[in-house]
Amino acid sequence: MPEGDTIHRAASNLHRALAGETVVRFETVLPPLARVDADRPVAGRTVEGVSARGKHLLVRFSGDLWLRSHLRMNGSWHLYRPGERWRRPRDAMRVLVETRPWLAVGFDLPVAELLDARGLARQPDLARLGPDLLAPDFDAAEAERRLRARPAREVGEALLDQGALAGVGNELKSEILFLAGVDPYRTVASLSAAELAALVTVARRVLLEAVAPYGASAPTWLGGRRTTGRSNPDERLFVYGRAGEPCRRCGAAIRLGRQGPGARVTYHCPRCQPPPGGG
Structure with missing residues (x-):
């Protein structure tokens, strides 16, 4: 989608x-x-x-x-x-x-x-839409409130809930969670206020950066989302689609799992995105 x-x-x-x-x-x-x-x-x-x-x-x-x-x-x-x-x-x-x-x-x-x-x-x-991450008047506090209203949801599921915040799809979900250092299988309730605020901030930044390269000011279109900022098309993403490959930051093997009723795929680094307590 x-x-x-x-x-x-x-x-x-x-x-x-x-x-x-x-x-x-x-x-x-x-x-x-x-x-x-x-x-x-x-x-x-x-x-x-x-x-x-x-x-x-x-x-x-x-x-x-x-x-x-x-x-x-x-x-x-x-x-x-x-x-x-x-x-x-x-x-x-x-x-x-x-x-x-x-x-x-x-x-x-x-x-x-x-x-x-x-x-x-x-x-x-x-x-029913939550705050649009790409809207000029994006309301971060309302997005945090709506996410917090889903305490039992795993964060990887909650980010896809358009009623909480609008705009995130499956590819960017995994990239956002990696950049925020959050284990996708944590529940929303397990996140501190600071962690939740940082996650929303990262989500908005990632969406804005995904749009920006295609704007009128961009001299060329490099093609595809590039959360890593690298020009090599084989190195454009941190974790999505890279199950079993080494993390670009720490070298640990990227893991693939499935979440939610739709069994949506989720990629994450177990070392850069440790569960609570680091276990």
């Missing part, structure tokens, strides 16, 4: 391309969207902005209409110039928003709906 940094980059790219432009064509194969479009046509409206909220992508049109999408595992948004060949097959298209300069195409979107502002405010998945 794409993580918060991926969604924010997608929203930023779509915003730069579409904001201020008039929609000249709107297509969808999704009946609920088609019904709304029939009553309140999207074509003719202005794209007022594109933003991300956690892992949700929001396109705001003039006249109080919003397109909410969630990519889950396989969804994606592409931008094309008119007449440009698509990189995905036509039958994977779920939503198309065309302006004169650009076509925005949503492929394999498992979740997409058109809402007014009132409906958006009441949308259950958005309403």
Whole structure:
């Protein structure tokens, strides 16, 4: 599943391309969207902005209409110039928003709906979101409070709970916990106030750094998240995907485990991320 940094980059790219432009064509194969479009046509409206909220992508049109999408595992948004060949097959298209300069195409979107502002405010998945780690007004104290309200959860599970804090996915979860020096199998209740505050600080920094290299000021795109800061693509992550390999800091073998009802994979260094008491 794409993580918060991926969604924010997608929203930023779509915003730069579409904001201020008039929609000249709107297509969808999704009946609920088609019904709304029939009553309140999207074509003719202005794209007022594109933003991300956690892992949700929001396109705001003039006249109080919003397109909410969630990519889950396989969804994606592409931008094309008119007449440009698509990189995905036509039958994977779920939503198309065309302006004169650009076509925005949503492929394999498992979740997409058109809402007014009132409906958006009441949308259950958005309403339950915790503070967005990439939001300019991120509320660290509220994120800590929400995590602390899940005392029995293992920290590796709690970081993925979008109701606690929004934006962390499985890859960055393991990297954040490594950088914070926290054993993923500790419970939230076992963390001191200082440890929890540091964990939230690290999570926000890692997400911000994951977005920053792709911004307009970046001279090149190195590709992939790089929590290590190294340019070598084979050395871009500390622990994720490196089971059995030596830790880049201490040399201990990286361990692979599974957590939660979904048995999500977790990677950690047993020496750099010791359990309470160091045992």
